[in-house]
Amino acid sequence: MTDVSISTTPSAPDRAKRVSLISSDARTEKRKSAERRFRMYGIAGIATGIFFLIVLLVSIVSSGTGAFQQTFINASVYLDPSKLDKNGNRAIEDLRKVSTFGYTPLIQQAVFDKLEQNGIETPLQKRGDMKALISASAAAQVRDVVLANPDLIGETVDFRILASSRVDGYLKGRVQREDVARDKNIDAEHLDLVDALVPLGIIEKTFNIDFITGADASESRAEAAGIGVAMIGSFFMMLVVLVLSLPIGVAASIYLEEFAPKNRWTDLIEVNIANLAAVPSIVFGILGLAVFIQFMHLPQSAPLVGGLVLTLMTLPTIIISTRASLKAVPPSIRDAALGVGASKMQSVFHHVLPLAAPGILTGTIIGLAQALGETAPLLLIGMVGFIASNAPDGIASGLLDPNSAMPAQIYEWAKRADPAFYERAWGGIIILLGFLISMNTLAVILRRRFERRW
Amino acid sequence: MPLLWLSAIILALATAGFFLGRARALASVNGSSEKLHSLPSYYGSNALMKSVFPAFGAMLLWMLVQPLFIDNRVAQLIPDSEIDEGSSIGLVMSEVRRTADGITNAINAGFIDDETLTAGQADLSDVTQRLKDAGQVVTNDITQPILNAAQEYRALSETSRSVMTIVVLLVALLGAGWGVIQSGRDFRARNVVEQGILGILIAAASVAILTTIGIIFSLIFNTIEFFSLYPAVEFFTLLEWAPSFSGRGGASSLGILPLLWGTIYISVVALLVAVPVGLFSAIYLSEYASPRVRGIAKPLLEILAGIPTIVYGLFALLTIGPLLVSVFGEDGAGWMGGGRSVMTAGIAMGIMLIPFVSSLSDDIINAVPQSLRDGSYGLGATQSETIKQVVLPAALPGIVGAILLAASRAIGETMIVVLGAGAAARLSLNPFEAMTTVTAKIVSQLTGDSDFASPEALVAFALGITLFVLTLCLNVFALYIVRKYREQYE
Numbered sequence: 001m002t003d004v005s006i007s008t009t010p011s012a013p014d015r016a017k018r019v020s021l022i023s024s025d026a027r028t029e030k031r032k033s034a035e036r037r038f039r040m041y042g043i044a045g046i047a048t049g050i051f052f053l054i055v056l057l058v059s060i061v062s063s064g065t066g067a068f069q070q071t072f073i074n075a076s077v078y079l080d081p082s083k084l085d086k087n088g089n090r091a092i093e094d095l096r097k098v099s100t101f102g103y104t105p106l107i108q109q110a111v112f113d114k115l116e117q118n119g120i121e122t123p124l125q126k127r128g129d130m131k132a133l134i135s136a137s138a139a140a141q142v143r144d145v146v147l148a149n150p151d152l153i154g155e156t157v158d159f160r161i162l163a164s165s166r167v168d169g170y171l172k173g174r175v176q177r178e179d180v181a182r183d184k185n186i187d188a189e190h191l192d193l194v195d196a197l198v199p200l201g202i203i204e205k206t207f208n209i210d211f212i213t214g215a216d217a218s219e220s221r222a223e224a225a226g227i228g229v230a231m232i233g234s235f236f237m238m239l240v241v242l243v244l245s246l247p248i249g250v251a252a253s254i255y256l257e258e259f260a261p262k263n264r265w266t267d268l269i270e271v272n273i274a275n276l277a278a279v280p281s282i283v284f285g286i287l288g289l290a291v292f293i294q295f296m297h298l299p300q301s302a303p304l305v306g307g308l309v310l311t312l313m314t315l316p317t318i319i320i321s322t323r324a325s326l327k328a329v330p331p332s333i334r335d336a337a338l339g340v341g342a343s344k345m346q347s348v349f350h351h352v353l354p355l356a357a358p359g360i361l362t363g364t365i366i367g368l369a370q371a372l373g374e375t376a377p378l379l380l381i382g383m384v385g386f387i388a389s390n391a392p393d394g395i396a397s398g399l400l401d402p403n404s405a406m407p408a409q410i411y412e413w414a415k416r417a418d419p420a421f422y423e424r425a426w427g428g429i430i431i432l433l434g435f436l437i438s439m440n441t442l443a444v445i446l447r448r449r450f451e452r453r454w
Numbered sequence: 455m456p457l458l459w460l461s462a463i464i465l466a467l468a469t470a471g472f473f474l475g476r477a478r479a480l481a482s483v484n485g486s487s488e489k490l491h492s493l494p495s496y497y498g499s500n501a502l503m504k505s506v507f508p509a510f511g512a513m514l515l516w517m518l519v520q521p522l523f524i525d526n527r528v529a530q531l532i533p534d535s536e537i538d539e540g541s542s543i544g545l546v547m548s549e550v551r552r553t554a555d556g557i558t559n560a561i562n563a564g565f566i567d568d569e570t571l572t573a574g575q576a577d578l579s580d581v582t583q584r585l586k587d588a589g590q591v592v593t594n595d596i597t598q599p600i601l602n603a604a605q606e607y608r609a610l611s612e613t614s615r616s617v618m619t620i621v622v623l624l625v626a627l628l629g630a631g632w633g634v635i636q637s638g639r640d641f642r643a644r645n646v647v648e649q650g651i652l653g654i655l656i657a658a659a660s661v662a663i664l665t666t667i668g669i670i671f672s673l674i675f676n677t678i679e680f681f682s683l684y685p686a687v688e689f690f691t692l693l694e695w696a697p698s699f700s701g702r703g704g705a706s707s708l709g710i711l712p713l714l715w716g717t718i719y720i721s722v723v724a725l726l727v728a729v730p731v732g733l734f735s736a737i738y739l740s741e742y743a744s745p746r747v748r749g750i751a752k753p754l755l756e757i758l759a760g761i762p763t764i765v766y767g768l769f770a771l772l773t774i775g776p777l778l779v780s781v782f783g784e785d786g787a788g789w790m791g792g793g794r795s796v797m798t799a800g801i802a803m804g805i806m807l808i809p810f811v812s813s814l815s816d817d818i819i820n821a822v823p824q825s826l827r828d829g830s831y832g833l834g835a836t837q838s839e840t841i842k843q844v845v846l847p848a849a850l851p852g853i854v855g856a857i858l859l860a861a862s863r864a865i866g867e868t869m870i871v872v873l874g875a876g877a878a879a880r881l882s883l884n885p886f887e888a889m890t891t892v893t894a895k896i897v898s899q900l901t902g903d904s905d906f907a908s909p910e911a912l913v914a915f916a917l918g919i920t921l922f923v924l925t926l927c928l929n930v931f932a933l934y935i936v937r938k939y940r941e942q943y944e
Contacts, residue, residue: 031839032836035837035839038841039738041734041738042734042739042741044734045730045732045733045734045735045737045738045812046735046738046739046755048731048808049731049732049735049754049808049809050751050755052805053754053755055773056758056769059769059772060769247658248658248661249658251654251655251657251658251659252658252659252662255652255656255658255659256659259652259655260659268663269660269662269663272662272663272666273662274933275926275930275933276662276665276666278859278863278929279669279866279922279925280863280866280867280868280922282866282868282893282897282918283866283918283921284669285896286669286673286896286900286915287669290668290675290915291672294672295521296517297521297551312661315661315662315665316662319662343644343648344648345648369760372762373761373762373763373765374762374763375763375764375868379868379872379897380896380897380900380901382901384901396458407762410764410768411764414767414768414772422772425768425772426768429764429768432764432765433761433765436760
């Protein structure tokens with residue numbers, strides 16, 4: 001494909017044209033444009049990749065930021081003693097008997113009163129019509145306050161109660177007026193009401209700390225769902241992964257890199273590690289299910305089991321990066337230690353390992369970040385399908401009580417029918433990515449700060 | 455005694471052993487440590503290791519064997535009449551365990567006491583009710599044999615626990631004592647300790663092998679059980695996937711072919727997205743890009759690799775799906791019924807694989823020796839001609855390996871297909887139809903299911919072993935090619 005092959009059989013006119021080296025002939029032009037085209041393909045490839053990245057990030061941010069804001073209704077609830085404390089003795093046992101059903105009418109009345117005070121005209125003439133505006137969690141919220149402080153009964157207390165997810169969606173642009181016609185949960189009149197209440201400050205959209213700290217909520221209460229408890233579950237899992245995979249991974253790498261003789265057994269281990277790194281994560285889930293739950297009867301859905309499975313999954317990553325950083329320590333260090341009389345073991349533990357520590361740490365953090373985002377194995381050991389409602393109280397319950405994990409919680413929300421949960425799922429992803437970005441940044445900083453070139 | 459306390463006591467014993475061993479060694483040479491064979495702390499470590507490792511080893515072993523032993527003993531108590539049609543001893547045993555746990559918890563919470571449970575006299579419905587009051591999950595009515603078995607289970611567990619505590623503490627004590635007695639001026643403590651540490655290192659390295667063995671055994675045993683309930687021939691040849699949800703066995707058709715088809719179809723779509731984009735990016739980054747462009751573009755692409763798959767799943771479900779529907783759906787070309795389809799999952803998976811293909815190919819292209827390029831330039835070839843006719847052919851085996859690795863990733867990917875591909879198993883050519891994959895079915899057959907007796911649940915293990923074998927072959931083959939290729943230029 002070079003010019004040589006052509007010029008061996010030159011025709012006379014061709015030769016005449018090719019006298020000048022400055023002006024290029026048609027063939028050269030063709031080759032040049034082929035060159036440019038090929039270059040463009042490369043640029044197009046990179047541009048496509050970066051375009052996908054940008055689309056991904058934009059859709060995460062644009063769909064997820066909504067979850068950090070929540071609509072609340074400011075209402076003054078009259079805690080009617082005749083409803084909440086029929087015996088009038090403020091005994092806590094009697095108060096507990098009043099379920100949230102007892103509180104709902106009071107809250108609806110409070111919102112209804114707000115309409116009258118502000119002279120808002122609406123075709124909705126009944127107290128019960130306010131139901132569509134108020135979250136099903138509101139009654140529990142008020143009840144909790146009353147149970148914590150029974151003296152409030154009989155007084156009018158200002159509450160900031162959760163608005164229903166439809167109202168929230170309307171203010172965020174998720175629920176449109178056209179959709180409402182088919183929605184049995186809310187009518188157009190309610191939306192008129194919302195429009196009237198927003199300028200008065202009775203309905204307001206504010207930062208939603210409960211999304212970050214709170215627990216998951218049932219299917220019908222998207223507005224109350226939070227990722228806090230799942231975050232604790234993830235934390236305990238990462239604790240297990242760190243405590244197990246770091247020592248085991250480092251020990252395995254030291255053996256393979258420093259002590260292992262070249263024999264069949266070592267080869268077998270090496271091939272194993274390379275293959276384990278490429279085994280699909282769902283297979284680790286099957287392993288966890290069969291070994292830890294079916295065989296060892298460890299509790300299902302426990303962060304301990306999740307952590308064990310993720311440990312096995314993270315080990316190859318940690319071993320590979322640890323071996324790389326051990327290999328980077330020059331042999332002269334080992335020789336010097338051996339030369340002044342240290343044993344092989346002492347030279348490794350006193351000299352090589354400390355020098356490799358930054359690299360090991362970096363690899364571990366990256367491995368942990370990978371484990372934090374892993375979902376598939378968690379589905380099999382049962383970390384989905386229930387509502388993670390209670391924050392654990394202590395290390396043992398944190399490890400053994402059923403809990404969710406951040407990615408599993410996001411999956412759970414993505415599966416639910418109500419689109420209000422999708423916003424939560426995106427919001428959860430923002431938090432998850434926030435953790436991943438900080439971990440990876442930490443790894444990069446550590447590498448930059450401590451990396452040594454020999 | 456809770457395990458936490460037991461562990462704490464073992465550690466305390468070991469620490470005591472450390473200081474005693476150290477002190478004894480020093481005492482044997484009247485405090486002049488230079489006369490000892492090893493540094494004094496090695497004598498302490500020797501005692502510490504001799505108590506900690508055997509003790510924890512015994513504890514772990516005990517806890518592994520105890521459930522097997524107890525299950526065996528208790529299972530003999532259950533008469534055959536107690537095992538319903540279509541049920542199995544495993545199911546009854548899990549009920550016994552649940553009941554036993556429930557009773558223990560209820561006693562701790564004060565809802566029930568041991569007297570009411572005395573064998574043969576307990577009012578069964580009353581016991582059930584009390585357990586339910588205590589918030590324990592039990593079946594509707596506990597039968598007498600199950601209650602007896604549960605009580606036996608509890609008794610055995612308790613005895614076994616106390617025996618274990620004694621044995622483990624004894625082992626720790628003896629180990630520490632032995633270590634302390636050994637400590638003396640002529641004892642080569644360092645060598646012994648280092649041998650011990652080496653043993654630990656080997657054990658840690660063997661975890662990788664144990665994991666593989668665990669994977670293989672857990673897959674094989676359950677698969678054999680599945681094939682005893684469901685004919686293997688049908689599993690591999692049936693063109694239909696329709697698990698029955700009503701009863702056990704019988705009516706289900708569990709053919710893997712539709713699932714394999716979905717898996718392969720989605721992987722092909724993913725590779726069609728990832729390979730051109732990834733490969734051209736790699737070529738540009740390694741051959742054309744200035745160091746500055748490379749320094750920016752490469753990390754940007756690699757961000758895609760760091761994003762968890764659940765994010766891609768959600769992206770497929772909520773962004774790509776609706777986008778495709780608006781173009782190819784009812785209002786557009788009319789090929790697409792819903793947001794979930796082969797294309798939806800395939801595109802998301804392709805995006806995920808771009809950095810995988812690009813960074814692997816980048817490494818491989820970079821490994822092609824510069825002399826090959828220089829030779830080509832010397833003959834007058836342009837840069838693109840050099841790449842197309844010299845560099846790429848030289849790198850081809852490696853690139854094929856990289857693509858195979860990417861394919862194995864695509865086949866094993868779970869979250870994207872669970873969220874984006876749909877749940878219906880179909881043999882269809884239309885890429886805009888919903889299909890399902892092996893991984894998605896593993897998840898749906900096993901999620902939230904704690905009984906492994908029905909073929910509908912066990913089939914997941916057969917699917918798992920198929921997946922494992924498939925990806926393993928691809929990986930081994932790809933790694934072999936890549937390694938072979940590297941050696942060629944080293």
